[in-house]
Amino acid sequence: MKWQSLVDNRQRFFWVLQIAGWLGYALVNYIGSKVFEMRDIYVFVIALNAYAGCLMTVPLRYLYRKIWNASPVVLILVVFTASYLTGTLWAVVQKFNHWEIYRHGYRPDEWFYYLQQGLDSVYIVLCWSGLYFGIKYYQLLQSERQKALKANTMAHEAQLKMLRYQLNPHFLFNTLNAISTLILVEENKDANQMVSRLSDFLRHTLNTDPIKKVPLEQELHALTLYLEIEKVRFDERLSIELDVTEEAEQALVPSLILQPLIENSIKYAIAHIEHGGKIEIKAQVFANELLLEVGDNGPGAELEDGQLKSAQGVGLANTKDRLKTLYENNYSFVLSNNEPSGLKVNIRVPYERAKK
Missing domain, CATH: 3.30.565.10 (Histidine kinase-like ATPase, C-terminal domain)
Structure with missing residues (x-):
């Protein structure tokens, strides 16, 4: 099955989900821009933001792979810290794209706009991290399940072979005895x-x-x-x-x-x-x-x-x-x-x- 082959190839599967996920993010933002009647130039900003998010979350994959076997406490601390730093950096890129390209150098007077944008980006990166670990654990469970099924199949095959081949010596013994008897009576x-x-x-x-x-x-x-x-x-x-x-x-x-x-x-x-x-x-x-x-x-x-x-x-x-x-x-x-x-x-x- 092609889908199963894709899932088994973890490298390819990651990139398919990564690209599809950020395209979905861009699509949702595009629909939102139509609802709020943004100018057409905002589509370019959306594309830049999604592209930046896609690039910035890739290093997290390699970081999480390195700490995969760490203790739960270390794992949680690293995930939250990495997600916060990545989300904050991504928020800065989004602010730059929005204010420099869409608003032509505009800066808000209230600090609330800075904080809100940063927290939204951190939440999204945290969701990305959660999905990464969830999919990774699912793949591991599937891999263990396949190994267990393979081991069970091999055990069944070994048992069947043993039972089948146990009959041949028994039959052979009886037949050779009969041949021996025929030879003795000439x-x-x-x-x-x-x-x-x-x-x-x-x-x-x-x-x-x-x-x-x-x-x-x-x-x-x-x-x-x-x-x-x-x-x-x-x-x-x-x-x-x-x-x-x-x-x-x-x-x-x-x-x-x-x-x-x-x-x-x-x-x-x-x-x-x-x-x-x-x-x-x-x-x-x-x-x-x-x-x-x-x-x-x-x-x-x-x-x-x-x-x-x-x-x-x-x-x-x-x-x-x-x-x-x-x-x-x-x-x-x-x-x-x-x-x-x-x-x-x-x-x-x-x-x-x-x-x-």
């Missing part, structure tokens, strides 16, 4: 096939930023790579059913959000079924929300208030933590018993459509 063809598919899956995950969200269609592709590895282990014992709408395929989801759920189903459900293990994956968009469901036909688990009564592995816990980090309270993660048997995981997140 099923070298299956072991080679599993290594090749593991390589494809890891290449895909390493090329995916764990912070960015990806279209569900891309997430399902990564899931297919993972399931091809598991099918080498389970062969016909593992079957997958997909029910995903076209609209849901374009929804943005955290990368590899489904893989740990599938891994959990395989570990605690499919691995314990001798015949016909099945995993169902459903996705649809409803009321501007993406609804994801992963269910299996395993033995199920003991639940309490939609959560596991006893923790099983890191997959479910990490998935929930990632959702909380990304969506705060605007999500749901609920477990329920599947019918006629098994466990079902339901996830609800805001619907965000991927850009084409």
Whole structure:
């Protein structure tokens, strides 16, 4: 944003406000001259006075920057003294411009005119000083706020990366164990096939930023790579059913959000079924929300208030933590018993459509 860029550039921002402020002062005085029907030459006097005020207040900026970290008492004393001296000097310049140019050498007889003009100028310079400190403090607060937001964002990113990368070693450990078993029983063809598919899956995950969200269609592709590895282990014992709408395929989801759920189903459900293990994956968009469901036909688990009564592995816990980090309270993660048997995981997140 151009305005934000201007505010961030303090040097440029000061000069914009300085010039605009004194132009505004000149404009107000010009309007006043029209009300009191001053001669046209008075416009020149107004311009000279505003120009003088603009020049004389610039040194105050550098003075205030030098005493910025001084104690409040010193700060107040310096501000009032500098404003009084600058205002008085500016009043002298204004008197000279008014009497020599507009009044052709006129001098008032009463001292009251001198004092009144001087006090008015001091008040204006004091207002200038107050605005300077107010804007300066505002800029500092904005700067601290941006630093805090940046630090918070970096902390969230670090947490998300930790949670995402914690899953990869866990999955890798299980896969390498399976490959080792295949080699021990001399099923070298299956072991080679599993290594090749593991390589494809890891290449895909390493090329995916764990912070960015990806279209569900891309997430399902990564899931297919993972399931091809598991099918080498389970062969016909593992079957997958997909029910995903076209609209849901374009929804943005955290990368590899489904893989740990599938891994959990395989570990605690499919691995314990001798015949016909099945995993169902459903996705649809409803009321501007993406609804994801992963269910299996395993033995199920003991639940309490939609959560596991006893923790099983890191997959479910990490998935929930990632959702909380990304969506705060605007999500749901609920477990329920599947019918006629098994466990079902339901996830609800805001619907965000991927850009084409």
